[in-house]
Amino acid sequence: MDLFRSQVQHNMGFDARKTNGNYFMPLSKSDALLREINSLDRMRAQETVKIAVLYVGPGQWTEAEILSNTQQDTSQAYRSFVCSLGWPVDLATFSGYIGKLERDGSDGKT
Numbered sequence: 722m723d724l725f726r727s728q729v730q731h732n733m734g735f736d737a738r739k740t741n742g743n744y745f746m747p748l749s750k751s752d753a754l755l756r757e758i759n760s761l762d763r764m765r766a767q768e769t770v771k772i773a774v775l776y777v778g779p780g781q782w783t784e785a786e787i788l789s790n791t792q793q794d795t796s797q798a799y800r801s802f803v804c805s806l807g808w809p810v811d812l813a814t815f816s817g818y819i820g821k822l823e824r825d826g827s828d829g830k831t
Contacts, residue, residue: 774802
């Protein structure tokens with residue numbers, strides 16, 4: 722076990738010579754430990770962030786003009802940028818995180 726622990730510490734960049742190799746310690750099995758592990762298992766492993774990306778076309782100044790843009794109104798550069806952020810999903814059927822958007826399409830279709 723000590724060889725394994727030393728290898729892990731070394732490969733993770735820990736300098737065991739400075740701390741007598743005590744970065745990792747075996748845990749004693751207990752009810753509290755099992756509760757904590759179960760709690761960790763229920764946590765989301767993925768961080769989610771909600772953002773808005775708006776397209777402002779040439780000559781658009783008002784909120785109504787900007788918010789009325791459709792995908793066809795945007796530039797190819799804008800569409801490429803948005804695609805680089807992720808992928809479109811159908812809000813009506815997507816089972817993942819939707820950032821508090823409405824599934825009925827009132828916030829958009831994707």
